[in-house]
Amino acid sequence: xxxxxxxxxxxxxxxxxGIGIIRISGVRSFEIASRIFRTVSGKQxxxxxxxxxxxxxxxxxxxxDEVLLIxxxxxxxxxxxxxxxxxxxxxxxxxRRILRTVIDNGARPAEPGEFTKRAFLNGRIDLSEAxxxxxxxxxxxTYSLDNxxxxxxxxxxxxxxxxxxxxxxxxAHIEAALDDPEHYDLNGYYDExxxxxxxxxxxxxxxxxxxxxGKILSEGINTVILGKPNVGKSSLLNxxxxxxxxxxxxIAGTTRDVLEQDIIINGLTLKLMDTAGIxxxxxxxxxxxxxxxxxxxxxxxxxxxxxxxxxxVDENDIALFDYIKDKNSVILLNKSDLPVMxxxxxxxxxxxxxxxxxxAKEEEGIEEFKTFIEKMFTDGMIDYNDEVIITNERHLILIxxxxxxxxxxxxxxxxxxxxxLISIDLTNAYYSLxxxxxxxxxxxxxxxxxxxxxxxx
Numbered sequence: 001x002x003x004x005x006x007x008x009x010x011x012x013x014x015x016x017x018g019i020g021i022i023r024i025s026g027v028r029s030f031e032i033a034s035r036i037f038r039t040v041s042g043k044q045x046x047x048x049x050x051x052x053x054x055x056x057x058x059x060x061x062x063x064x065d066e067v068l069l070i071x072x073x074x075x076x077x078x079x080x081x082x083x084x085x086x087x088x089x090x091x092x093x094x095x096r097r098i099l100r101t102v103i104d105n106g107a108r109p110a111e112p113g114e115f116t117k118r119a120f121l122n123g124r125i126d127l128s129e130a131x132x133x134x135x136x137x138x139x140x141x142t143y144s145l146d147n148x149x150x151x152x153x154x155x156x157x158x159x160x161x162x163x164x165x166x167x168x169x170x171x172a173h174i175e176a177a178l179d180d181p182e183h184y185d186l187n188g189y190y191d192e193x194x195x196x197x198x199x200x201x202x203x204x205x206x207x208x209x210x211x212x213x214g215k216i217l218s219e220g221i222n223t224v225i226l227g228k229p230n231v232g233k234s235s236l237l238n239x240x241x242x243x244x245x246x247x248x249x250x251i252a253g254t255t256r257d258v259l260e261q262d263i264i265i266n267g268l269t270l271k272l273m274d275t276a277g278i279x280x281x282x283x284x285x286x287x288x289x290x291x292x293x294x295x296x297x298x299x300x301x302x303x304x305x306x307x308x309x310x311x312x313v314d315e316n317d318i319a320l321f322d323y324i325k326d327k328n329s330v331i332l333l334n335k336s337d338l339p340v341m342x343x344x345x346x347x348x349x350x351x352x353x354x355x356x357x358x359x360a361k362e363e364e365g366i367e368e369f370k371t372f373i374e375k376m377f378t379d380g381m382i383d384y385n386d387e388v389i390i391t392n393e394r395h396l397i398l399i400x401x402x403x404x405x406x407x408x409x410x411x412x413x414x415x416x417x418x419x420x421l422i423s424i425d426l427t428n429a430y431y432s433l434x435x436x437x438x439x440x441x442x443x444x445x446x447x448x449x450x451x452x453x454x455x456x457x
Contacts, residue, residue, distance in 0.1 A: 003026070003027075003118060003121065003122070004027060005108055006024065006026025006027060006028040006029055006107045006108070007024070007025055007026055007110035007111075007114055007115070008024045008032075008108070008109065009109060009110035009455050009456040010022055010095050010456050011023045011085075011457065012095075012456065014092055014095075015092075016090060016091050016092060017090030019088070019089070019090045020088050020089065020090035020094070020095040021087055021088075021456075022085070022098050022099055023083065023085050023086075023110075023115060024086075024102055025078075025079045025081045025082070025083045025084075025110075025115055025118060026107070028106050028107070029081070029082040029084045030071065030084065032084070032102060032107055033069065033071070033086075034046065035105045036058050036101050036105055037056055037057070037058060037059075037069055037086075038057050038059055039055065039056040045071060048071040049071075050071055050073035051070070051071075052070070052071070053070050054068070054070075054071070056069060058088065058098050058101065060097075064094065064097055064101065065088045065089055065094050066088075066089075067087055069087070070084070070085045072084070075122070078119055078124075079115050079119050079122060079124070080124040081118060110455065111455075112451055112454060112455050113453025113457060115456070115457055116133050116134075117130070117446070117450040120438060125152075126157050126437040126438045127436070127437055127438030127441060127449070128151060128436050129151065129154060129157060130449070130450070131151070131392055131394075131449060132149070132151035132152035132156075133453070133457065134452055135148035135151070135218075135391070136148040137453075137457065140218070140220060140264075140269045141218075141220075141264055141267050142267035143217045143218065143267055143378075144217065144218035144269075147217075147389050150389075155388055156395075156437075157437055159207070159388045160433050160436050160437055163200055163204065163433060164430055164433050164434060166196065167426055167429055167430045167433075168430060170197075170426055171423055171426050171430065173189075174186070175423060178420060186419060189419075190416075193409075193413060193422070197406055197409050197413070198410065200406060201403060201406050201407065201410070204399055204433075205403060207388055207390055208400070208403070210390050211391065211396050214390055214391040215391050216301055216377065217268065217377065218391045219269070219391075220262060220270065220271040221269065221270050221271065221302050222271050222296075222299065222300045223270045223273065223300060223301065223303075224273045224275060224293070224300040224302075224303050224304070225237060225272070225274050225304045225306060226275060226297055226303055226304070226306070226320060226323075226324070227307060227308075227320070228308070228320075231307060231308040231335075232306055232360045232361070234259075234274055235361065236274075236306060236358075237272060239360055239363055239366060240265070240272060240366075241263050259274040261274075265370045265373055265374065267374065268373065268374055268377060268378075270373070273296050275292070275296060275297070297323075300328075302328050302373075302376075302377075303324050303327050303328065303329040303330075304330055304332060305321075305330070305331045305353075306334050307333050307334065307342060307347070308334055308335050308342075309334060309335050309340050309341065309342045310338035310340065310341055310342075311342070312342065313346065313350070317350075318350060321350040325353075328376075329353045330353060330354050330356065330369075330372065330376070331351065332355075332356055332357075333357045333358070334358055334359065336357045336364060337359040337362045354372070356368065356369055395436050398432045398433065398435050398436050399433075399436075401428070401429075402429040402432040402433050405428040405429035405432060408425040409426055409429070
């Protein structure tokens with residue numbers, strides 16, 4: 001694709017800051033910059049060395065700002081085009097005026113994500129790596145950031161390319177045999193192809209299985225705090241968030257609705273919901289709150305059941321033990337600073353869920369609880385050193401398409417279908433996987449992906 005125009009945008013946030021960056025990319029970048037940038041020494045931009053920083057002024061009949069300018073010559077830039085980056089003072093007025101000056105001298109305003117789109121169209125990155133850029137920007141925790149960086153540096157690309165090359169080899173082998181049967185023999189080939197296809201299905205299926213865990217760890221663990229009224233649910237929420245998110249009183253039933261807050265625990269995001277106290281009640285508003293608590297708990301990735309350890313277990317606790325028996329849960333015995341009426345062994349008589357003691361009031365046991373949650377969601381689930389983790393819905397759909405096509409290959413082999421039909425299913429799998437990295441992807445999908453980017457990226 002031939003790109004002939006030059007684009008520009010502010011690439012930093014539009015809040016007043018110490019530094020702002022205006023990015024220019026395209027064939028006229030150096031020409032435009034030479035019209036508006038002046039060095040103290042009088043050195044011309046055409047003489048600048050690539051990837052070096054130069055000091056000077058942006059001017060438009062008068063000096064607009066004192067800046068640093070970086071000239072990045074094609075193809076060694078983010079977009080693989082000639083690029084200019086202007087580091088100026090980070091005030092809204094000065095950044096907008098510099099951008100206006102750049103546009104007046106021949107650039108056009110960039111569309112959202114257009115710099116990254118050009119990097120993709122110019123072949124510097126593939127589509128999965130481009131999607132990783134927006135994932136990095138939107139990362140909510142260290143696990144999300146680490147996974148996005150692996151995708152940006154090509155781990156997913158390398159895995160998909162390896163699998164596609166193996167599929168392509170089999171397609172070529174079949175096509176060659178059909179075109180030149182005298183020199184290529186397909187006798188016994190189906191047994192060999194079956195083993196290879198089965199191995200590829202296992203690999204892709206393993207990638208697919210990472211989606212649920214990867215999605216949870218990248219977007220957040222939907223977490224619901226359940227318990228009777230006045231067991232300390234709101235106090236726990238406030239401690240974990242580090243602020244007074246919920247009203248805490250001695251009056252049972254203070255929380256009537258669901259309070260939501262995102263928190264970071266040891267690098268994981270918990271989408272934490274404090275719910276109304278679970279108990280039999282005739283209060284209409286409180287009853288609605290209890291119904292909502294169960295609704296959110298039914299959809300949760302994690303339930304934290306809180307018990308007041310200073311009072312005996314009652315029928316409300318036992319009902320909750322039964323409710324969480326098939327759910328991913330942890331039980332916290334709160335108020336360990338008070339005389340204990342319920343010990344861990346007492347709870348273990350009713351449930352096999354993990355049990356920990358804490359004091360929300362004294363903030364005791366909280367760090368141990370955080371460590372436990374981290375291990376619960378990371379130990380044995382995903383090897384973050386080497387694993388290719390799928391978190392993108394588009395990738396998941398394409399992987400499912402590839403698995404379906406490869407299963408058709410296995411069915412065809414088992415039923416003795418002709419080789420040319422087997423080749424069609426192999427080709428379908430090949431193109432489904434290729435769409436992950438951007439091959440044979442329609443312009444509408446490309447535009448949709450890059451429209452989610454911010455303006456300067």
